[in-house]
Amino acid sequence: MSLLQVKRITKHFGGLTALSDLSFSVEEGKVFGLIGPNGAGKTTLLNIISGFLKATSGNIILQGKSITGCHPHILASRGISRTFQNGQIFGNMTALENVMVGCHIRFGGEFLNAALQTGWSRRQEGEIRQVSVEILASMGLQAWAQEPADSLPFGLQRLLEIARGVATKPRLLLLDEPAAGLNREEKERLTLEIARLRCQGITIILVEHDMDVVMSICDRLVVLNYGQKIAEGTPEEVQKDREVVAAYLGDEDGFHA
């Protein structure tokens, strides 16, 4: 059974149809690419899957259960985490603290426990720290642990945002253009990290304009144009599709990049 099913999702913004009757399913343990020209509706779809937007109609099914209309924080605890296209790290915290926030749902302790510093809450804190240090190190960011997150170089901020998402222990991780603004070296590092997450069994939906990244890492692709699915298949199949080539013609971020 597939991990996630997108079933006949339609989204209107007033008169604009951002997504129309979109369906596909994502297999567990795969990197699933979602590509398409600017304004195709990719971010809108991620917002719907992660609960930040409600679809006008249609259903989202996670492991056979409908999650349509659930709140983002509920979905996070059900195993869906994400990054944001415009970058949303917590700039008022250190890199390590960012990842520690990512661990939030895996641990307990509310106001009273925290205020009284019970032995239990101190042990929780120790565990949160340990787990976070490990996750940060696995991304090669340990040297930045104590630095303010907004002082990290841009490329590392993107990695940090992924690390923070991984800290929630997601089954499904949604990445919205993680390679945007990265240089070649950083893109290669990102590709390696995504492959490593796949090895850990995390399913990934990758929205990305950079075709080198997409073609080298994705197991399967869906191509959107004006909110409609115009192609689906392996990277090789999609690359040959004439409609896809037409949609990308004149797009400098396209296949020729």
Place this chain on the structure above:
Amino acid sequence: MKIPFIWTAIAAGLALLPVVLPSNYYLGIMIFIGLNSLAAMGLCLLMGYAGQISLGHAAFFGMGAYISGILSVSYGFPPWLSVIAAVTATALLAFVLGVPILRLQGYYLAVATLGLGIIVYLVFMNWTSLTGGPSGLSAIPYLALGPLSFNRDLKVYYLVWAVVFLALACGHNIVKSRVGRALRSIHSSEIAAQAMGINTGRYKVKVFALSAAYAALAGGLYAHYLTFISPAPFGFQFSIELLVMVVVGGIGDLSGAILGAAVITLLSEILRDLMPHLFSYGAGEYEIVFFGILLIVFMIFLPGGLVQGLDFLRRRPRVMAQR
């Protein structure tokens, strides 16, 4: 928990302070600094950490004072119990009101809390059968613990500052914990916080209730110290003063709230003496103008507040030496 040297020194200094203070007048000011510190710390948890504004916090201070006063005067509750009941009731009410109010953001939240403050003030003024209206509520009993009655400024001074340090320790523990990080994450990016599984709405309401509880605790202690309360001190101006205390002390630092409370309480005491000499009428209005200017100056020149300024001064010799 390891307590830094500076706090041990401050606590020792405060413990010895009454010995050198020339008169009860100054002891009274120190008590007010303590009470304002409590309320400002609560507001700091809400504003500095969770990033939510309140322009009506005087209302919670007043509710603590009035509920505790009324319970002990009209219903014969022992004062310590009425303070606990007042703090609990105020926190619960803030929780319930917080559910709709904290859905709002930015200016809308500011205006809604402002409105809340005004409404509560009007209740103090007009529900005469319960609150005594504009003429206030008198004959509130002193706090007492068994045979120990807090009927002297000196005893109240030690009580209030013990409570301040306890509240500081609890607040400090909270902001350093998982909860504190969740609050700061909401401040930074509410959507990212939600994506991390944080129920941001729930946390905002809870911290609102907690900050109201801090203010109500200060209010309860205030009522049983002065033994008389009237609506006037719990109006809009006090809400603004609390805000100024937080900003002047250092919005992102809980202990800054104490520093801010000290500076603003002393300043407003000095202004009260000074203004009638400078202007022939309307001294109260000049005071709020002065605080408004102070707020703007700090926002522009020292947004991190006095705590950050002091920290900078402390580090400067080392920075110089490195050059």
